[in-house]
Amino acid sequence: MSPALHPGTLHILNKAPGHSRFITCLANLTNQDTLVLTENAVLAASDADTKLPEGTVALGADIEARGLSDAMPVEKQIDHQQLVRLTEQYARIISW
């Protein structure tokens, strides 16, 4: 029997802060949801104007590429395998 799926929604966001879809995504988050920052969205880690939810994680390779390694705690940085495993745990996924 497969494990019960997480009741919340997994949000995968690759838009930079200020992009309309970045704003819409953050406005749609509930406290049951998990936000994953990838590509340009990782800039939120150093954005004075963005308040990220507690459980937010980000792709480490994108964080490092943009020189943001010290702007995001290591335990909140995931690799691609971990992202795939996350997608297996949620019934509902939105790729923004």
Add this chain to the structure above:
Amino acid sequence: MTTLIVIDQAPYGTWVGREALDMAFSLAAFDQPAALLFIGAGVAWLRRAQNAAGIGQKTLEKNLSAAPLFGIEQLFAEQTACERFLPDPDSRVKGITMAGSVNHLLEQYDHVVFAG
């Protein structure tokens, strides 16, 4: 004829910015004075200690540091965007001129081109 190329999109997520940088270098190669202005999320280009090997790309910092050699007259950055995305001046690459008013800067150039 002077040209200002404006990069308003974050680095690495799209190829738009790199194409704009190539355009700037091409202009300079033909002795057409060109300058670059980074605004909004585009100022993220100017963060030091980038390492793009993990995403299979060349680090932009090296391209930018070559700009003066190629004859790119100046690199400008929008001050308010830097205060938002790069609050610590030490986290910014060297040789950037802060632009307090983007509109005022746009008026100084014959041609203004936005990347993408």
